[in-house]
Amino acid sequence: MCGIVGYIGKKEAYPILMGGLSRLEYRGYDSAGVALGGRKDIRLYKRQGKVADLASFAEGKDISGTIGIGHTRWATHGEPSDRNSHPHLSQCGTVAVVHNGIIENYRELREDLGRHGYRFVSDTDTEAVAHLIEHICERTGTTFPEAVRLALREVVGAYAIVAISTGDPDTVVVARKGSPLVVGIGDGEFFIASDATAVAEHTRRVVYLEEGEMAVLRRNEEFYVSSINGHDERYPIVMEIEAELEAIGKNGFAHFMEKEIFEQPETILDSMRGRLDPETGEVRLNGIADHIDRLAEAERIIFVACGTSFYAAILGEYLIERYAGIPVEVDYASEFRYRRPLIRKKDFVFAVSQSGETADTLAAIRLAKEAGATVLGICNVVGSSIARETAAGIYTHAGPEIGVASTKAFTAQVTVLSLITLALAKRRKMLSDEELIRLGKELFAIPEKVKRALTKQNECREIAVEISRSSDAFYLGRGVCYPVALEGALKLKEISYVHAEAYPAGEMKHGPIALIEDGTPVIAVAPDGEIRDKIVGSIQEMKARKARVIAIVTEGDMATAALADRFVEVPVADEFVVALLAVIPLQLIAYYTAVTLGHDVDRPRNLAKSVTVE
Ligand code: AGP
Numbered sequence: 287m288c289g290i291v292g293y294i295g296k297k298e299a300y301p302i303l304m305g306g307l308s309r310l311e312y313r314g315y316d317s318a319g320v321a322l323g324g325r326k327d328i329r330l331y332k333r334q335g336k337v338a339d340l341a342s343f344a345e346g347k348d349i350s351g352t353i354g355i356g357h358t359r360w361a362t363h364g365e366p367s368d369r370n371s372h373p374h375l376s377q378c379g380t381v382a383v384v385h386n387g388i389i390e391n392y393r394e395l396r397e398d399l400g401r402h403g404y405r406f407v408s409d410t411d412t413e414a415v416a417h418l419i420e421h422i423c424e425r426t427g428t429t430f431p432e433a434v435r436l437a438l439r440e441v442v443g444a445y446a447i448v449a450i451s452t453g454d455p456d457t458v459v460v461a462r463k464g465s466p467l468v469v470g471i472g473d474g475e476f477f478i479a480s481d482a483t484a485v486a487e488h489t490r491r492v493v494y495l496e497e498g499e500m501a502v503l504r505r506n507e508e509f510y511v512s513s514i515n516g517h518d519e520r521y522p523i524v525m526e527i528e529a530e531l532e533a534i535g536k537n538g539f540a541h542f543m544e545k546e547i548f549e550q551p552e553t554i555l556d557s558m559r560g561r562l563d564p565e566t567g568e569v570r571l572n573g574i575a576d577h578i579d580r581l582a583e584a585e586r587i588i589f590v591a592c593g594t595s596f597y598a599a600i601l602g603e604y605l606i607e608r609y610a611g612i613p614v615e616v617d618y619a620s621e622f623r624y625r626r627p628l629i630r631k632k633d634f635v636f637a638v639s640q641s642g643e644t645a646d647t648l649a650a651i652r653l654a655k656e657a658g659a660t661v662l663g664i665c666n667v668v669g670s671s672i673a674r675e676t677a678a679g680i681y682t683h684a685g686p687e688i689g690v691a692s693t694k695a696f697t698a699q700v701t702v703l704s705l706i707t708l709a710l711a712k713r714r715k716m717l718s719d720e721e722l723i724r725l726g727k728e729l730f731a732i733p734e735k736v737k738r739a740l741t742k743q744n745e746c747r748e749i750a751v752e753i754s755r756s757s758d759a760f761y762l763g764r765g766v767c768y769p770v771a772l773e774g775a776l777k778l779k780e781i782s783y784v785h786a787e788a789y790p791a792g793e794m795k796h797g798p799i800a801l802i803e804d805g806t807p808v809i810a811v812a813p814d815g816e817i818r819d820k821i822v823g824s825i826q827e828m829k830a831r832k833a834r835v836i837a838i839v840t841e842g843d844m845a846t847a848a849l850a851d852r853f854v855e856v857p858v859a860d861e862f863v864v865a866l867l868a869v870i871p872l873q874l875i876a877y878y879t880a881v882t883l884g885h886d887v888d889r890p891r892n893l894a895k896s897v898t899v900e
Contacts, residue, residue, distance in 0.1 A: 288372070288386040289358035290467070291484050292448040294458045294503055295475020299323075299354035300344075302477065306484030307337045307356050315686070316366035316669065317359040320344070321373040321382035322351040323450040328382045332357075332371035352505075353458065355448045355478075357384040360686050361668030363392065364409030374413040376420030377404050380452045381430075383419070385412040386480050387444035387465040388683060390560035395440065415441065419449060430454035431502045434461065438500070438514050443559065448478055461500035461514055469493045471524060474506040481537065486527050493522040541887040543689030543781070547873050548740055550694050551733040553684040554866065557698040561705055564730035567722035569709040573680040574662055577634075581662075582713035584612055584634045588627075588659075590619040590650040591638035592897065594692040594776060595699060599638045600769040601865055602703035609717060609725075609862065610710035619650035629657035637663045637679075638703075640687055640695035641896035642670020651675060664702050666695050680706070690893045691780045693873050696773060697736075697866050704729050704863065728860040732867070735857040739870035743878075745854045746871050749836050750878030752807065752852075753784060759807045760798070760833075761788035761872070762824055764817035766865045771811050774872030781880035781890045791824035804832040809875070810850065811868050814840040815861040825849050836875075838868050 289310025293299040303320045311318075318340040319332025329351070331344040337358060357372035364370035373382040389395070392411035395418060400406075404417045415437060422433040430451040438447065444464025451457070460467055460478055470477035470485035470492050477485045482492055493511070495501060501511045501522070510519040539545035546553075561570055571578060581587070587606065589599035596618055603614040617627065619637075623646060629635070635654035639647045642665035651661045651672060663672050663679030666687065673679055682698035708726060711717040717725070753759055759778060763771030768790045775788035789798055791810065802808070808828045812821045818840075826849065828835050837850035840858055847853040856867040880887045 288360050288480065289484070290384050290386050290446055290448055290478070290480040291356040292354065292384075292458050292460065292478030293475070294353045294456070294505055295472060296352055296505065297475065299351050300349040302488070303354050303356035304337065304341060305487070306477070306479055307340075307358050309483045310480060311337055311358050315358060316361050317368070317371035318357065319371045319373050320354055320356040321375070321450065322349060323353040323382070323452070323455055324351055325452065325455045328375065328379060328450065328452060330373060330375055330382065332368060332373065334366050334368050334371060353450060353456065355382060355384045355450055355458070362388050362681065362683055363411045365669030365674070370408045370410050372412060374408060374410065374416045376416040378420060380423070381416050381419045381449060383412060383416040383447060383449045385415060386446040388556060388559055389414065389441055389445065390443040391441065415447065423451075423453060430457060431459050434459040435500060435514055438463070444556070446480055456504055458503045459500065460495065460503065462495035463498050463514065467495045469495070469501060469503065469522070476503040476509070478503070482527050490527045491524050492527055493524055540881070541689065543691055543693060543877055543887050546687055546689050546694045547877060549685070550697050550870070551737045551740075553694040554697050554701050554736060555733045556683040556685070557701040558705065558730065559683065562726055562730060564727050565723075567708065567712070567719065567726035569705050569712070569726070571680055571705060571709055574678045577660060577662060577678055578709055579713065580660070581634050582710050584632070586630075586633050587612055587614045588629070588633055588635045588654070589614065589616040589638055590622045590635060590647055590654070591616075592619050592644050592646050594696045594773055595638040595640060595647075597769045597773040597776070598696055598699035598703060599636070600772070601700050601766060602638070602706070604766050604769070605703060605707040605862065606710060609707050610714055611716045612710060612714070617650070619644065619646040623649040623653055629654055629659050631658035633659040635659045635661045637661065637672050637676060638699055639663070639670075639672050640666045640682075640692055640699070642667040642672040643896045644672070645897060648672055648675065664699055666698065687895075689888045690890055690895045691777055691876070691887075697869065700866055701729070701732070725860065725862045728863045732859070732863050735859060735867055736870060739856045739867050740874075742854050742871055743874060745852070746874035747878045749852055749854070750875050750882050752834070753778070753875065754782065754879045754882040756807050757785060758801070759784055759786040759809065760802070761786060761809045761811070762791040762794065762821065763788065763811040764791045764821050765815065766861060767811040767813065767817070767868055770865045770868045770872065771809070773869055774809060774811070774876065777873055777876035778879060780893060781876055781885060781887050782883055783885065783891070784879060791821045794824060795827065799827065799831065802828060802831040802833045806833045807836060808833040809836045809838070809872070811838045811872070812846050813838060813856055813864045813868050814843060814858065815864060818846065822846055822849065838871055
């Protein structure tokens, strides 16, 4: 998720662009850049690092001009570096583009443009769009706005694009498909941004582009909105920004964590984008393409991770062993690095890490590399240390996770692990083509089902009020819902400071049940599946000790719901993917408990977003 800004009007563009980038820096912060338009040339200043680093770099340079675009980057394709920073220039320097999103067919676009003599200076997907717009202008002689429209018709994926050109120096073209874009309306001037944070200080009048729409902005002129695929024009609907700047950065949510919980339908889709064909069940994991065949023959896969990522890895273990038939071990990275594990050259070691900077996980992969194992990564931050130190890997594309307590990164990790499972199951012929297609469709249907799971806010709020009055809580799960219970308990601990423990439901009778007293809250993760009947027995054991049972059940399973004191329903889903749904109410319960207790949800005590020290 990157930050985009643009300006066209009568003021100097540079200070407006830089102010907007500073406001958007929370969205993406591995590099920043601006392009200042004009009749002769486009002046481009961009650097890896913070907006402040860009300002230092641009000091003393020609930053004049009343039209420009800017960008803070959250890398998805191409490591953070000066050359991968946005804006990107076309080959002849006639077009500059900034982009937020993921272009799925960028490889094909690069190959086609390469055949037309275009040379690429970056590893990004975005650069292809700049060249393509220039190529269409030259090939067809059409106008700059039409060239942008035609170029975007060749693009597959998600984007918010802002483009300027020397050929039409008094025009900014904006387009949106899958990533938000807002146009602020001033007095004969326009302020463009990926969200209203960067616009609100200049104007409260904004137009939000709708999906598949574009607009052509010129000084002192009204603008129309049109669809990229057609030519139907409409008058823009002007809205008034109501919220305060701080709230706008959270898109109106009270905390980044809440925003990130509710972003999950989009981020889960982004983690699948371009990787799963639901019609054929085909999974394409370019990041590990050179290793997937050997991985399918592995005698053992070892996951190393910490915290939430460790629980995602346990889920990966359950899925890969059950559906792909490869032995898997999961180790706390902090233990793995010191317990002198037996690592063989033929082992595959996977590091799972949102930040890609966790010291224990980094140490664990270095140990595995020394032992000669093949080390792969599943990270959310492109170009992070773990991403760079592993032989290959898969990015989760969840966008920056600002809340210290991980939510969207967890579901993105589980989604990627599910894709890996399908890819391995296919290669090992563990599943029929029909089964692969069925499970692929189940996974593809998850974003919409997560949206439905997110509607249970009121039930979760009421449960949270109860839990906020408790000093302890227990989470029970079986099978794939055991790591879900672990993750739910961690979420509660981290942000509400209520003590919580998770157990495999069958384990309670081996000791922990001694802790159950009258009214002790017990959250039982009990969606439909092979193990639901077994966990029902555990619920009855808890009820016999007067626990207050909260059950996470499949929609319509009133038999299980009736055994509990409270319940939250999640949509029907196959056991292969149900964990992605069952975790949603647990995230909400933890969040609302922390809010009820008045804690700093985004910055909980004692915690850091990335534990880069031992
Ligand atoms: C999860 O909510 C916590 N922030 C923490 O447990 C985190 O998952 C752990 O520190 C691992 O971080 P990583 O995924 O960035 O490696």
